[in-house]
Amino acid sequence: MTPTTSPRPPGRRGARDGTVPWLYLAPALVVLGALLAYPVYQLGLISLFRYTQAQVSGGQPTVFRGLGNYADVFGDDQFWRVLLATVVFAAACVVSTLAVGCALAVLLTRVRAVPRLTLMLAALGAWATPAVTGSTVWLFLFDPDFGPVNRILGLGDHSWTYGRYSAFLLVLLEVVWCSFPFVMVTVYAGIRAVPTEVLEAASLDGASQWRIWRSVLAPMLRPILTVVTIQSVIWDFKVFTQIYVMTGGGGIAGQNLVLNVYAYQQAFASSQYGLGSAIGVVMLVLLLAVTLVYLRLLRRQGEEL
Amino acid sequence: MNLPRGLPARPWRLAAEACALLTAAVVAFPLYWMVLGAFRPAGEIESGEPRPWTLAPSLDSFRRVFGQQEFGRYFLNSLVVAGVVVIASGLIAFLAATAVTRFRFRFRTTLLIMFLVAQTVPVEALTIPLFFLMRDFGQLNTLGSLILPHIAFSLPFAIWMLRGFVKAVPEALEEAAYLDGASRTRFLWQILFPLVLPGLVATSVFSFISAWNDFLFAKSFIISDTSQSTLPMALLVFFKPDDPDWGGVMAGSTLMTIPVLVFFVLVQRRLVSGLGGAVKD
Numbered sequence: 001m002t003p004t005t006s007p008r009p010p011g012r013r014g015a016r017d018g019t020v021p022w023l024y025l026a027p028a029l030v031v032l033g034a035l036l037a038y039p040v041y042q043l044g045l046i047s048l049f050r051y052t053q054a055q056v057s058g059g060q061p062t063v064f065r066g067l068g069n070y071a072d073v074f075g076d077d078q079f080w081r082v083l084l085a086t087v088v089f090a091a092a093c094v095v096s097t098l099a100v101g102c103a104l105a106v107l108l109t110r111v112r113a114v115p116r117l118t119l120m121l122a123a124l125g126a127w128a129t130p131a132v133t134g135s136t137v138w139l140f141l142f143d144p145d146f147g148p149v150n151r152i153l154g155l156g157d158h159s160w161t162y163g164r165y166s167a168f169l170l171v172l173l174e175v176v177w178c179s180f181p182f183v184m185v186t187v188y189a190g191i192r193a194v195p196t197e198v199l200e201a202a203s204l205d206g207a208s209q210w211r212i213w214r215s216v217l218a219p220m221l222r223p224i225l226t227v228v229t230i231q232s233v234i235w236d237f238k239v240f241t242q243i244y245v246m247t248g249g250g251g252i253a254g255q256n257l258v259l260n261v262y263a264y265q266q267a268f269a270s271s272q273y274g275l276g277s278a279i280g281v282v283m284l285v286l287l288l289a290v291t292l293v294y295l296r297l298l299r300r301q302g303e304e305l
Numbered sequence: 306m307n308l309p310r311g312l313p314a315r316p317w318r319l320a321a322e323a324c325a326l327l328t329a330a331v332v333a334f335p336l337y338w339m340v341l342g343a344f345r346p347a348g349e350i351e352s353g354e355p356r357p358w359t360l361a362p363s364l365d366s367f368r369r370v371f372g373q374q375e376f377g378r379y380f381l382n383s384l385v386v387a388g389v390v391v392i393a394s395g396l397i398a399f400l401a402a403t404a405v406t407r408f409r410f411r412f413r414t415t416l417l418i419m420f421l422v423a424q425t426v427p428v429e430a431l432t433i434p435l436f437f438l439m440r441d442f443g444q445l446n447t448l449g450s451l452i453l454p455h456i457a458f459s460l461p462f463a464i465w466m467l468r469g470f471v472k473a474v475p476e477a478l479e480e481a482a483y484l485d486g487a488s489r490t491r492f493l494w495q496i497l498f499p500l501v502l503p504g505l506v507a508t509s510v511f512s513f514i515s516a517w518n519d520f521l522f523a524k525s526f527i528i529s530d531t532s533q534s535t536l537p538m539a540l541l542v543f544f545k546p547d548d549p550d551w552g553g554v555m556a557g558s559t560l561m562t563i564p565v566l567v568f569f570v571l572v573q574r575r576l577v578s579g580l581g582g583a584v585k586d
Contacts (some may be wrong), residue, residue, distance in 0.1 A: 035457035042434030133558035278432030
């Protein structure tokens with residue numbers, strides 16, 4: 001919950017305060033300006049030009065195409081297929097991650113120290129695993145010839161990466177495995193932070209367990225849940241490494257492409273830098289829209305930044 | 306847990322605990338399998354009879370990893386990249402977080418919102434303009450091309466999370482320091498910095514991870530000079546989709562996972578409180 005003590009920096013220094021914060025901010029602003037804001041601007045710029053290998057090597061002049069790249073992107077059936085796949089895949093990842101993370105966070109509050117620490121440690125291990133190694137390990141687990149999963153399930157040499165949906169499912173499992181710990185830890189910290197008196201009062205008033213959950217805890221946890229949801233949306237929409245490694249760059253005939261990988265393939269594999277940038281811009285706009293919704297939600301809850 | 310409802314009744318609690326332990330086992334299994342795969346002797350993985358233990362652990366896979374490639378060098382490269390990113394972004398984020406929590410000034414809220422928005426920028430989409438930027442500054446094929454973008458990309462989240470830690474230092478302390486005649490700089494580095502340091506370390510896990518795990522930039526910017534390669538790329542040498550050397554991949558994966566795991570376990574407690582603070586405000 002929002003603490004009532006808002007930051008009230010010392011106001012004594014009045015006039016001198018004017019430049020000091022900007023001095024402190026200067027390094028951050030320079031770095032962010034040069035390596036984040038400027039590239040974003042460049043991305044938008046490149047997306048308006050015909051920019052292929054010929055232009056990169058200087059063999060041909062760059063040609064301004066206006067919105068031509070966007071017309072090409074939107075006119076391509078594959079783009080819409082990839083966009084749909086990205087949205088559905090990200091949604092599935094977000095829902096599964098939140099469900100698993102929240103359920104386990106509640107479970108953590110119901111058990112004694114040893115099982116709690118064990119689960120916490122296992123989750124930290126999954127969280128710490130780099131995306132590349134996580135991907136290779138999960139592929140190994142589900143390997144048709146040498147993996148234990150097919151053996152246990154008796155699937156013979158069924159290949160998980162061959163079919164479109166089973167490949168997406170495999171990536172989803174890996175993504176959930178490495179991202180639920182963030183949700184679990186955060187929500188658990190949130191539940192622990194609910195003041196004991198509030199819960200005591202509720203239970204003294206005769207509220208049932210379920211009632212306490214619904215009417216006391218849930219509203220108090222809402223800000224946390226909002227943050228966790230939006231963070232998950234942002235992360236899962238941008239999944240790159242897992243798809244790239246696990247499906248070998250987007251699956252058979254690009255069946256497992258998501259926007260991020262698609263943009264990369266267009267730019268670096270096909271040297272269509274202009275097209276790739278246009279896809280990048282589309283992604284950026286979509287994520288900005290999500291962020292704006294997020295900010296509005298925070299505002300409505302009266303959170304102070 | 307000192308909630309008034311207390312722990313649930315005994316049979317339920319035992320069920321919950323069994324459930325927690327079972328989940329922990331499932332969650333930890335991939336990591337166990339990875340380490341196991343790394344230590345299995347050569348023929349065992351290919352035997353097609355995956356047993357969940359090995360009777361003759363061997364270091365062959367590790368030897369292959371270190372032998373076939375300059376793996377040690379890549380490991381060092383990765384450490385350099387992650388180390389520089391952690392230190393640089395930590396210091397820069399500390400200054401910025403101090404500015405936005407300890408001062409009130411115009412555009413403060415706007416800046417905060419921009420830091421938040423900056424977190425949503427899909428790093429991968431910026432690979433294209435960054436590639437040209439790095440080329441123009443002659444940074445392609447150098448570790449700098451990996452370090453610079455990662456400093457930038459880890460800053461917004463680091464600032465966001467550090468705010469909570471800076472805010473937690475009582476203002477009375479600041480007043481007292483000034484009354485005792487400390488200058489702003491002195492307060493900043495000799496009083497505030499040591500107090501925020503534990504939080505800074507917890508926050509740095511995230512910049513460490515993003516730099517350590519980086520796969521895309523390494524793949525795109527380190528094109529011809531393989532001596533500047535980092536671990537993720539080296540790992541994929543063993544991973545040929547049609548015929549992967551699973552022993553080598555698992556040994557490499559194990560080596561790559563260990564530093565992050567150690568870091569995580571060390572800062573675990575701070576991390577939990579820090580995340581709680583960062584998202585709850």
